[in-house]
Amino acid sequence: MFRLEDFNFHNKTVFLRVDLNSPMKDGKIISDARFKAVLPTIRYLIESGAKVVIGTHQGKPYSEDYTTTEEHARVLSELLDQHVEYIEDIFGRYAREKIKELKSGEVAILENLRFSAEEVKNKPIEECEKTFLVKKLSKVIDYVVNDAFATAHRSQPSLVGFARIKPMIMGFLMEKEIEALMRAYYSKDSPKIYVLGGAKVEDSLKVVENVLRRERADLVLTGGLVANVFTLAKGFDLGRKNVEFMKKKGLLDYVKHAEEILDEFYPYIRTPVDFAVDYKGERVEIDLLSENRGLLHQYQIMDIGKRTAEKYREILMKARIIVANGPMGVFEREEFAIGTVEVFKAIADSPAFSVLGGGHSIASIQKYGITGITHISTGGGAMLSFFAGEELPVLRALQISYEKFKEVVK
Known part of the structure; x- marks a missing residue:
């Protein structure tokens, strides 16, 4: 070129x-x-x-x-x-x-x-x-x-x-973007970790399928609505309130595709072990295997839980390559920004070569002053298409x- x-x-x-x-x-x-x-x-x-x-x-x-x-x-x-x-x-x-x-x-x-x-x-x-x-x-x-x-x-x-x-x-930006994405995708460094959150479920599923099938990723960590779809696909009950919300957004249509991906790559896709819900205006954390998981029937998931964020951090600190797109939760509300902030801080603290993209991802790191990520991509949709192999x-x-x-x- x-x-x-x-x-x-x-x-x-x-x-x-x-x-x-x-x-x-x-x-x-x-x-x-x-x-x-x-x-x-x-x-x-x-x-x-x-x-x-x-x-x-x-x-x-x-x-x-x-x-x-x-x-x-x-x-x-x-x-x-x-x-x-x-x-x-x-x-x-x-x-x-x-x-x-x-x-x-x-x-x-x-x-x-x-x-x-x-x-x-x-x-x-x-x-x-x-x-x-x-x-x-x-x-x-x-x-x-x-x-x-x-x-x-x-x-x-x-x-x-x-x-x-x-x-x-x-132009210089185009050249810089291509070089960063090519390096992340084709690098032989390992472990290569993908962190996929936010609401672009269909695009994220394509990325998961492509990078695992082509052995371009060692592990995929999920958050946001992407995590909710995979969690349902794993057989967990997210409660009436959350299932109704996902149905309204048309996201239940992707559960079958997520199940097919899990059939092939189950151990390499991590989903949250706990979630934070909006309980009468406050953050309350619910372990998926705990007795209070019944609260999921009444209250909406707004973030991954702190235990999940800690587990993700442990994994990210050992990574050599990290690709991230989409927040872990509703970061616009401070009490539900914890998962996004902790995970993105872990990416920044990691010694890995890291690429982060997506409008909401960029907005969150700017809002909370997170620095240290190697490359911030200007194109969320284009970046997802690239890593989906398109x-x-x-x-x-x-x-x-x-x-x-x-x-x-x-």
């Missing part, structure tokens, strides 16, 4: 695809983490004399945070300490004229790419390159730099459509572009 250092960008127009999709409140961006993650790439292009045209999406149609990129231009302007022009268009004549007017070292950001209907669906490269977005923009750009790892599992026009039309290059369309597009243009460039 092409790297930034392979090219001379002076006076060249670069379409830089990033993922600045960020949490918002009252029309303001409340976390600039994704902006800061791509600053090295933007600064490199500016210093190389490129004309930088940034493309990103924000939210999904009809969602609360589905809005323009005007606020993104303001945040970027502050972080870069230079004006970033907001172009209220994507690929129309107005946008193309504005792009042509850019001078070396200047930066502009296009309107929310998802305002274009073409950008909302996943399609093969062959279809993506026929879109108006790709056909129109390709006339006014020289290169494409892709630094949008968080959307690397999607196949949409702005992400893969230029691959055979213009040289497509990895091909990431953006990485495939980068490879295709390299094969197409390697002779021309060199």
Whole structure:
């Protein structure tokens, strides 16, 4: 794949695809983490004399945070300490004229790419390159730099459509993400421990199946709703209250798949020995084999218990490679953040090379000031797809572009 250092960008127009999709409140961006993650790439292009045209999406149609990129231009302007022009268009004549007017070292950001209907669906490269977005923009750009790892599992026009039309290059963030994930996945160091929590049960089951079948993991520790599904699959009763909640969320549909995985890999998948419930507004811990487990019929599981967190810590401190995605419980409430904090602290304290991803995971380590994890991934969904053994369309597009243009460039 092409790297930034392979090219001379002076006076060249670069379409830089990033993922600045960020949490918002009252029309303001409340976390600039994704902006800061791509600053090295933007600064490199500016210093190389490129004309930088940034493309990103924000939210999904009809969602609360589905809005323009005007606020993104303001945040970027502050972080870069230079004006970033907001172009209220994507690929129309107005946008193309504005792009042509850019001078070396200047930066502009296009309107929310998802305002274009073409950008909302996943399609093969062959279809993506026929879109108006790709056909129109390709006339006014020289290169494409892709630094949008968080959307690397999607196949949409702005992400893969230029691959055979213009040289497509990895940004620094994309390169860093790929290197970290490849190291974690392919390393022969052992023990390799996966910690899977949160609510992305279907994706997590795919990861468990893939890493154990391909002997890419020695042990999987579970938390959150992922643990609840595996606990049910092991034959434990989580009580009416919790089963009803899982049914409402459609999670009982995954229990059979979890049972099939356990049939093949039972000893390598660990589930909590105790849980914490919300007992009239307070944290109460329940051992799965204790007499008070009847409380699970009335009260909802909110976290793994302290005994489970301690057992997980013992395992993690001996690990050489750790991959983690998703919190252990409802960390937003301090009394139920104990499991998440203890497990993530153990990952940070471990001598292992560690990779952690997922929006809620990142939010929890920021909230509780946890430092020491080797690599924080910007893409939860893309990261899970990678460890599930699925091909990431953006990485495939980068490879295709390299094969197409390697002779021309060199």
